[in-house]
Amino acid sequence: MPFIPHTEEDVAAMLELIGVKTTDELFQEIPANLRIAGPDGIPAGLTEAEVSQLAQQRAAGDGDVVSFIGAGAYEHYIPAAVWDLATRGEFYSAYTPYQAEASQGTLQLIYEYQSMMTSLTGLDVSNASLYDGASAYAEACLMAVRANRKSGSRRILTTGAMHPVYRAVANTILSNQGIELVDLPVAGGVTDLGALAAMDGEDFAAVSVQQPGFLGTLEAVDDITDRAHAAGRLVIAVCNPLLLAALKPPGSWGESGADIACGEGQPLGIPLSSGGPYFGYMTCSKSLVRQMPGRIVGRTVDVEDRPGFTLTLQAREQHIRRSKATSNICTNQGLMVTAATIYMSLLGSEGLRRIAARCHANTRQLVTLLSGIDGVSLLYDSYFHEAVICLDRPVAPVLEALSRRGILGGYDLSEHYPELGNALLVCATEARSAQEIAAYGACMQEVLAKTQVA
């Protein structure tokens, strides 16, 4: 019996002690008409060897590709130590650290994580993670509406270069509470500052800004922040935390800094893994801490006055506050935070910055190469590690042709940004070698030569 340790003798003795004849009797309280003999259509059990082989076959079928897709999830090299340590049983198989004395490992690690995230974002307080970047963004919007009591508005202004799926997820979550996201138009790949100025008179609980934006470009975050604060709005920063080793941290935006930062933690040592598990991070200024969703770890002392760590401010949370909690989140993305904390420790500030800078350089190299090809042009000159290129024909068939050659050429923008034409978002992280970048160039040339301009 896989995973079940009982011997026949055990079962007999246990049933006798309980005072029943069979294990079936233990289920008597389930109304007879609801009981079934077993689930239908479940394939027979496999041994570990069989399931491993099956998985291997399936995975092998997916083929070996070189990816130039970013769009919110980024391929970075992950040092071997990261997951060797994170998957140690003591981290991997522990629960949320409710019993603090039996969970100092996890608790101290989260405290260290919080310290790293506050430093990266330049804000005061971090929680212990949310599900992912998109849901963290939704939580940040909810939090801003709760926090901005002065405004009382249930509307949030959003830069148009915010990740379209983040906007969609926030909408799924916010709409139920009647909170509205209002999109600002994009001009030149970034927020149309004129359109923003035109909103000055209107009441919004917050302005949310993604930096770099979904289109890879850099927003004028100082201006946007100062203008928002002047209008009584909070500022929500959505940032790739890895790039914050090189980019101005939200806490330093404008005169007084953004109020809440959040985003996708995946670039910090988490494998792409078809989209998850990743983790959403969130930090904020001290004054907002009681509006923060999710777990928070604090440092305190034990009865012998030794330092120790514990979950704190639990009165914000669902298991205490129930229907009045700041969020319904319970299980978060702890293991991913474990990995990210190890990753950041291994890389340090210098290492992260080198990676960010290399991503930028690689993307520049790629874009230079691609835009030298007939029928390809660069849309926005300034970008960090993703850039929009435009083709002289529809993107989808080109991507398909590239994919048949083992190259995933980027993210097709036509669904979410049809106004940009045949636009393609490309990304070359530090994980892409010079040869791979050159190969993309060569393949693109070949594909464009072979396919027709529509």
Next chain:
Amino acid sequence: MPFIPHTEEDVAAMLELIGVKTTDELFQEIPANLRIAGPDGIPAGLTEAEVSQLAQQRAAGDGDVVSFIGAGAYEHYIPAAVWDLATRGEFYSAYTPYQAEASQGTLQLIYEYQSMMTSLTGLDVSNASLYDGASAYAEACLMAVRANRKSGSRRILTTGAMHPVYRAVANTILSNQGIELVDLPVAGGVTDLGALAAMDGEDFAAVSVQQPGFLGTLEAVDDITDRAHAAGRLVIAVCNPLLLAALKPPGSWGESGADIACGEGQPLGIPLSSGGPYFGYMTCSKSLVRQMPGRIVGRTVDVEDRPGFTLTLQAREQHIRRSKATSNICTNQGLMVTAATIYMSLLGSEGLRRIAARCHANTRQLVTLLSGIDGVSLLYDSYFHEAVICLDRPVAPVLEALSRRGILGGYDLSEHYPELGNALLVCATEARSAQEIAAYGACMQEVLAKTQVA
């Protein structure tokens, strides 16, 4: 500086304390003419990402093959837990457990390993491992010569179906001490018992028997053992430990059992890995314990009378006895023993037996299939999980053709057993699926049809 934690400030302070100006001064005692500026021809350092990618490329170039080779190293499924646990840093990065109180984990594990090996082999005492099966066999021969004081002979009789490389390795090691291995002839894939009987009058320190033999067949171990003992020879058993879950253990051979058992531990959860690291096991009867080479762990008590584990009988070893030690072995194959102990714990006696039985069944299936093909015949009817088949043409080109089709068809016997003709040793462990076995059959058919009978 990869792996080196010193800051410039550290270095300055350390040099000052030592009282030198540069680290170069620390090497002044090396005669100047011996000092070099650095090694020549070492490629520049790589980052972890670069070396990983390079390794991946190299490994990928080796291709994906399905192997039917055994011949002393066997592909078995290794449960994920085995290496997850064995590579925990506390096992992986510890030294030989000299400081017993700081090494109870390793020591207890070795004691458990010793217990499992004595039970598998039916003997009293196990050491903590030797390098591999071949070198363990050589050590067993040395041990037998030391132990058999009555005989005083420096010759050892060996069954002809002993792994040819084991014989070669033993020869490399024994010849330096003037110890001679005498091979018995093979008849019908096993020891020629008549030839053995003919030796009755001669003096040998020991007889060594591999069971199953290199040719996959099963020796008459009871007879051989009893005859050896009658002639005043010790018996050295060389056995695949996994198969001992199904085969009669050396300790039960004949009237009084073999005296020493040894062999290759690889089948117990160790990856094939191009030939190593594996581990050699060795067990013996109680009376021979002081002749045993290698580390041995014993159970004792601490000052509070609690049970604990420690290295024992160290007076046999090189670090105490120096030139009079039972062997020069120091570093052994500890990590492999760690994995094997976990493997045996996961499988249990029933699990090992199931694997052994399935290996037998799979090989039978393969042999039935192959010997149904024109030009292929089975040489010996009785075998355990390897069998010799004969082709109607030279083996090498057939193996090459199979290999081009992704199938490693077996071990070519023509080098070591030219007298068998176009003989090929095949093996299908439990890791081979029915489809893979069928694929081998189909490929063999195709290859034989396409190539010529020489």
Next chain:
Amino acid sequence: MKEPLIFEYSRPGRRAPSHAPGAMASLDDLPAEVLRADPPVLPEVSELQVVRHFTRLSQQNFSIDTHFYPLGSCTMKYNPRVCNRVAMMPAFANRHPYGPEEHGQGFLHCMFELQEMLKAVTGMAEVSLTPMAGAQGEFAGVAMIRAYHLANGDTQRRQIIVPDAAHGTNPATATMCGCEVVEIPTRADGDVDLEALRSVLGPQTAGIMLTNPSTVGVFERNIETIAALVHEAGGLLYYDGANLNAILGRALPGDMGFDVIHINLHKTFSTPHGGGGPGSGVVGVSQRLQPYAPVPVVGRKNDQYVWLTEKERPQTIGRLSAFMGNAGILLRAWVYMRMLGAEGMLRVSEYATLNANYLMARLMQAGFQAAYPERRASHEFIISLKDIVRQTGVNTMDFAKALLDRGFHAPTTYFPTLVPECLLIEPTETETRQELDAFVDAMIEIRDLALSDPQEVKRAPLSTPVRRLDDVRAARQLDLAWSENR
């Protein structure tokens, strides 16, 4: 020995360049005002320091891999290592979420199979894998209920009924969905109070959220009546699947009348808890809620596996995650389910229930008070220590800490709140009878010590890396991040 903070190992100028590109590429082409002036303060430590620090930290945790962990409601069963191995296979781990379907057929095939297996064990018409934990599954569920009512023009249905024993996420979720929470009491026998239920049902009722077996550890015997009542009133039923382990393969929420359900794969299907997460809160829906299910869902078209999105599901409540949810966790659950097969699933509930009933019986024999002594335990049960507390002054938290000293993680304490001084105990099917017996011995030992020397119990824990922590100070003198200037 106390492990310092990783920052305390840090020294300026220490570099770990084997993990980063060898040289710093230029960023000079970017405007200075978007760049960072001062580098963030991250530890500057060597790889060995990192390995040593986090190895030591890990050793300060209790976990399933080191301790019996009978934390009620959390299903702390063995997490097979092979599940992790498969999910971390390079081909799976390196797949980009926006990789084309043709380069993801293997992965999608697994996901499709997972959906099918989950349908089979829940009796629901469709499963969406996207919610990333139970609470997000609840959100999806209540949002679907609302969407359904709104689609029917039922704009006034905003009340969600929740038993007082419910997990905190249930009421919190209802609020997050813009609903109003109506709490109903649990009867002394552990079942829902039907009278109370009837009294709150009405045209304002959006639905009810139930956990079955409930958080008090018993199967709700009147589930069919409840379903009928709620449906009659025009409401829908939400099944909180946190306790599915107890009835896996033996009863289907779909048969009980539930319209929507979430399953915590990190409970019943043994994906790791990871010190807090990640989980997966996949949702299953009945036919009538199918149009509203969150996207993406994996479908099958002409022998190809494809993503079904807003295009195919225009009425969907939408997306809950940037991509498809916790894919790697879903893969782990797929491995586990494929290994179990139908038979293995039945065994899960069989032995989880056997262990719980055995442990309850043994504790009752030893004089402990079960909260529902007349009922069969499901896969968990409640012991109330209220008499011992009254007698000795030793409280449930003291008991919990004393268990730590004896090598057992504590059961869930003080939840559900309706039972005073309660321990919610869930042994799971992967523990041996010997382990359960040892736990009973420890409980007896602590009780006896409480009777003879209550102060000694109150000193616990003594063997953990720290002793009892000052939670009040933690909340009053907030210290939530290390900083250099301290």
Next chain:
Amino acid sequence: MKEPLIFEYSRPGRRAPSHAPGAMASLDDLPAEVLRADPPVLPEVSELQVVRHFTRLSQQNFSIDTHFYPLGSCTMKYNPRVCNRVAMMPAFANRHPYGPEEHGQGFLHCMFELQEMLKAVTGMAEVSLTPMAGAQGEFAGVAMIRAYHLANGDTQRRQIIVPDAAHGTNPATATMCGCEVVEIPTRADGDVDLEALRSVLGPQTAGIMLTNPSTVGVFERNIETIAALVHEAGGLLYYDGANLNAILGRALPGDMGFDVIHINLHKTFSTPHGGGGPGSGVVGVSQRLQPYAPVPVVGRKNDQYVWLTEKERPQTIGRLSAFMGNAGILLRAWVYMRMLGAEGMLRVSEYATLNANYLMARLMQAGFQAAYPERRASHEFIISLKDIVRQTGVNTMDFAKALLDRGFHAPTTYFPTLVPECLLIEPTETETRQELDAFVDAMIEIRDLALSDPQEVKRAPLSTPVRRLDDVRAARQLDLAWSENR
């Protein structure tokens, strides 16, 4: 908490069938007399029990990953995790040793490169990777020396000269090779006594085995004279490469006049010690010994990597392993060397030496007695506690145990035997100055305690899972295996 034996968790009838084929295939076609009557007694435990047991056991170890481990002569430096990752990549881990060369070009390429890099750092003409540990490398080396003499008709050359400070494997190896061991003393300054050497050289001399830097932690300054003397006498020089870390990239054994050398890859090249092994004792040889090198060796023919075996090397001493030695360990060393590059190798010796000299200087400042105070330390050095022992009765072993209580693994004790009450201390280059300082603090604390309360030091260790063990009983009342009937 004491962890029971895995056998104590066992219960008859417990099965773990997820790891074995589902059904028992028949063996009925085999003769009954070769089959096993009673199954072996192996634990019958669940996967969770296995994971929990071995996780807990692991936590009872000191290791590099958890503790400073300054075990002299053992080079307990950080073992990079990536080396393991690469060696365990399925394509490498699953390759059969008899797989054809055309399916092993990637692997063979790595091995060929490793040979080349090892030649570069030793100055030898050829490297054979097959020896599986230092001691086997020594065996190969001495066997080659003998083969060389025999090939020259020098049958009488059977003496191997070994300094008294030598590691035990040196004399043991000489014996194993059928040679006679002649020991020569070490001078008070740590160098070999040249007069003594001269007096034992002669036509019976096969060679000398030297470790340089030596096991007393200093570089042998007269190495060139020694080489000249031995060569003049017709003998050859064997280099025990256990201490190569100290001079890596800075001096070549080949330049010093050595004819044959082994390197412990598990020391200098950071492959794991694994609680005892495996190691790798690759050998390097000068031109004149090249014909005798053990096979197989990786060669290159027409742009293909090939095995060179007895066919190409008819004079080889032969094979030492069933296949090619510890291939997976060799791969780990390859990864490490490729990461370091030439510069990184120089840094290894630079910082290993810096750390050793710093630690020696600090301990001397603190009043500890260095065995060779006038010498530079190599990558290790010796402290003699003989004065403290005389003064307090606390001995070196007591010191070692007291270090364990303070979170440090003990240095090597009582080796080399020529220095009384000695600690051989090797910090390695991967430790920080802070860690070294903490070690000095602990040493001072123990010394002070020895002076004020020697009995307290003698009680150590107090914090380990067991306290001091009865070694005499272990050897007298042999208990080497668990059995059911006990």
